Amino acid sequence: MTAVTDTRTEGAVTEPPAPRRRPRRGNPLWGVLAWLVGGLFFFPVLWMAITGLRAESDAASSPPTVFAPPTLTQYREIFDRDLLPYLINSAFASVFSVLLTVLLAVPAAYALSLKPVEKWRDVLFFFISTKMLPVVAAIVPIYLTVKELGMLDNIWTLVVLYTAMNLPLAIWVMRSFFLEVPAELLEASALDGASLRVQLQHIVAPIVSPGIAATALICFIFSWNEFLFALNLTSTTAGTAPVFLVGFVSGEGLFLAKLCAAATLVSLPVLLAGWVAQNKLVRGLSMGAIK
């Protein structure tokens, strides 16, 4: 990767090299420092994965043994403790809430961008203002209402709450993609008599589809990791992965290796999704403000 040179300079012996966009290369020590810092931040993640592959006695030794024989015992044990239903609940709540969020956010973002309703600006800021109100302030009535409806410990409760929780973010991100649709193209096609369906399919969809991926990724991360609602509104049947993790610790004896195995496993879906879709992450996290 370092060997990528500016091809423009090749063969241009007489001329000075074309100006690069910015001075990038410098003292190689900066690269070394970047690796060190990266390693430092990554180390706890690595340590978690390694510890999960150890025997409990090796994990609890002090000072820590660096080279202990790897074993899958801990993974077997956490599945014996019924991790699977929790993982399934997490997947169910995340996938369905992401689907619902996208289904609701795409039309809403359309109505706030390409064919805007009146007062679209107020509506947009209303959505973002709901993100600024702390969730805990609503938890008491939500808990009592859910209890009244007999929906405690029901996975659909989490689906609905996660959908509402992610909607504002999803609308903002989707809207930033709709705004990239060139209006001239829409107008020209309208003059040519293209129907709304044709317009949506051939002009809007190609530009907006990557937006759906970015939106789905960010909503998935937030739903998968959500803890406060899951902790208070579920117990055994609808409990999600983070609930499993905290319940797990109160156990007996040595548990560090098992805890790390479980923590690695439940973090893996988001970790992989985030690694694969790195460049979509910024746009989602900044609510579409950064392209």
Place this chain on the structure above:
Amino acid sequence: MTLTASTPADERPPRTRRSGRRRPAPTVEPSRPLTSAQRMVRRIPLLPALVITIVVTQLPFLVTLWYSLQDWNLQRPDERGFVWLRNYTDAFTDSRFRDAALNTVTITAGAVIISMVLGLGCALLLDRKFFGRGVVRTMLISPFLIMPVAAALLWKYAMFNPTFGLLDALPGLDGIDWVSRFPKASIISTLVWQWTPFMMLITLAGLQSQPGDALEAAKVDGASAWQTFRWITFPHLRQYIELGLLLGSIYLVQTFDAIFSITRGGPGTATTNLPYYLYQSAFNQTEIGYAAALGVVTVVGTILVSTFALRVVSSLFTGSDVMAK
């Protein structure tokens, strides 16, 4: 692997759609007046999302307001009664509430500021070309992708634990019970570890959208690296830093997972922030009325802060999508 150069919304080249038309209406459409039927049709795609948001996020706040005026403990349901503002006067004379409010500010500000400084440092490192940049970037964003509860437990048991934690293995640091001796610092470190990547991603996007010619000109004029950063990079980066601080604060003011998993608010009330205190009042003491009042106070506090924050947001978007179209 290279990053896609990101352009902030307000620096994108002007599009004909926006600049080419001389109309005041902030719409994409030509500004011929719509009939009321057309207006109704336009609202339809918006309505489901709007209704769900209002029902699930706004109605509960109104109900919270109503509950907050009542003396209501779930364990003594027959003693439920209307007490006007007594829960509020109780809250303001409650030293635990004041501690919680103060802790919220300390933990949020500490975590947001430190992770911004570190995140900016990481972004500056990543903005250079070096061997394996993509790998380092991937490593750096990883902490943010770990489930918060998992991250908190990892730090509590695998890092801070006085007998088998990793910090214990460092020379001179053995046997220190980090979590009970430095509870706030432990919480803040865990949050900083998770949120530095977030700040890095945002500031890196800012760095990579810098106009190259200004940097080139500075170089030609013989500006030092520090001068270039101070007078060219930093002013450009400012709005990105503000955005990072704003979004970081919105999320971190609600910190619950880390406190629940690492300290349970303790020792004493040393790490009890408002969300955790409210949780305790509502679910441990089942004081619905009092918890609701705490919720209202938290919301009012957040509104005060976010009115300011919203102004920052508007200025961030000025000249771009939201404000200037």
